[in-house]
Amino acid sequence: MKTRIPILKLNEVLIVSIQWELDDQTAIQFQEDLLNKMHETSALGVVIDLTPIDFIDSFIAKVLGDVINMTGLMGAKVVITGIQPAVAITLIELGIRLNNVMTALDLENGLDKLTKELEA
Amino acid sequence: MNKLMVESINEYMDEIIERWTTRMKEEKGERFFHFMPDHLVDKTSREFAELMTSNIRETSSIDSDKINEFTEKIVRFGWAIKFVNKAIDNFSNVVFELLEEKDVITDENLRRFIVLFSSWINPLRESIIDAYSTEWERTVSLQKIALQELSASLIPVFEKISVMPLVGTIDTERAKLIMENLLEGVVSQRAEVVLLDITGVPVVDTMVAHHIIQAADAVRLVGAKCMLVGIRPEIAQTIVALGINLNEFTTKSTLQRGMQAALGMTNREIVEVNGQ
Incomplete structure (x- = not known):
């Protein structure tokens, strides 16, 4: 049985905490799960927390980028929180700039930002 | 002999x-x-x-x-x-x-x-x-x-605001060090705005600009904002003459102005106290 990434709903926001390094299969599964969940709950925002992750490869980065674009298409705002310095450097070196994504230091800040963004 | x-x-x-x-x-x-x-x-x-x-x-x-x-x-x-x-x-x-x-x-x-x-x-x-x-x-x-x-230390100035003064020529090796210190510092000091002060950098060429842009991008990824301050007139001229695009992040002429802007970003301002 494959492990799945839990997606929690808090008011209008979905919270995802990625706790271990994703393999390709799990990443794809996560993409599907998140989009389905969004459809079910009609959430307005998503927070993805990457604090425990200290390594990311180009495929996972691409999937993340795709997920962000897709959720954007479905009308939700995404905040990525807790990107570690090492991960940030890898992403920049891979040329992945995640230009149109909000970022925050941790889940707390991320939720703050998202709430402000949704109120605006 | x-x-x-x-x-x-x-x-x-x-x-x-x-x-x-x-x-x-x-x-x-x-x-x-x-x-x-x-x-x-x-x-x-x-x-x-x-x-x-x-x-x-x-x-x-x-x-x-x-x-x-x-x-x-x-x-x-x-x-x-x-x-x-x-x-x-x-x-x-x-x-x-x-x-x-x-x-x-x-x-x-x-x-x-x-x-x-x-x-x-x-x-x-x-x-x-x-x-x-x-x-x-x-x-x-x-x-x-x-x-x-001596180089590349991130100094916490106010809550959520840190400054990194850069002094001297930036080469690839130093740029790497700067980036690492910057990111580690942002995370450990929980900074929301980082001011990169390039007053002491004598030459800004495409390479240096590239490193600064990368650093700023990486800072954005970990969840803070990066501001470039201390841009001297000749630096502004070279940047434009070289066709380097710095439009994506905030730039200010002096650290003072940068600090004001940073306080504004974190919803604060400096107020004079009318004491006797």
């Missing part, structure tokens, strides 16, 4: 040193001797002469400790390696001429003396230059470390 040479060199040591010093002073374009006080010149010359004659004196092995000690000194004085090489040349010339004058070297034993001379001077020159370059490399690497220690 060896003994004869050692004895005569020791006998005429003072004269050799005197002639050698005069000759070194006459060297064109070499001002090392003029900068140094006389007693220091004298002492160093004597040490040099001692070093030069140390390996013909007895067992004819070169005392590496002594050479290292001496080269450390001359590197500190700032003598160029060319000058040191010249000094060795002049020294052997002076000795040769003097011995010829004193009739120690005659037409008959000239050949043997030449062999003796080259087997004396060459290993000496090799080891001095070797020690010199080692010492020089050591000095350079020490300075590099010192520079790294």
Whole structure:
């Protein structure tokens, strides 16, 4: 049985905490799960927390980028929180700039930002 | 033969040193001797002469400790390696001429003396230059470390606001260090706005700009904002002339203005207190 990434709903926001390094299969599964969940709950925002992750490869980065674009298409705002310095450097070196994504230091800040963004 | 040479060199040591010093002073374009006080010149010359004659004196092995000690000194004085090489040349010339004058070297034993001379001077020159370059490399690497220690520290100024003053030329290696320190600092200080102060960066070319843009992007990824401050007029001109696009992040002319903007971003401002 494959492990799945839990997606929690808090008011209008979905919270995802990625706790271990994703393999390709799990990443794809996560993409599907998140989009389905969004459809079910009609959430307005998503927070993805990457604090425990200290390594990311180009495929996972691409999937993340795709997920962000897709959720954007479905009308939700995404905040990525807790990107570690090492991960940030890898992403920049891979040329992945995640230009149109909000970022925050941790889940707390991320939720703050998202709430402000949704109120605006 | 060896003994004869050692004895005569020791006998005429003072004269050799005197002639050698005069000759070194006459060297064109070499001002090392003029900068140094006389007693220091004298002492160093004597040490040099001692070093030069140390390996013909007895067992004819070169005392590496002594050479290292001496080269450390001359590197500190700032003598160029060319000058040191010249000094060795002049020294052997002076000795040769003097011995010829004193009739120690005659037409008959000239050949043997030449062999003796080259087997004396060459290993000496090799080891001095070797020690010199080692010492020089050591000095350079020490300075590099010192520079790294001085550069790229992230200073928390207010809550959520940190400043990184950059001083000196930025190369790829330093840019990497800056990026690492910046990101680690942002996470550990929980900064929301980071001000990169480039007042002390003398040249901003495409490479430096590229590194700064990368750093700013990475800062955004970990969840903070990066602001570039301290842009001098000439830097602004080069940036535009080179066609570098810095539109994506905030830039301010001075740290002061940057700080005001940063406070604004975190919903704060500086208020004057009307006290009595």
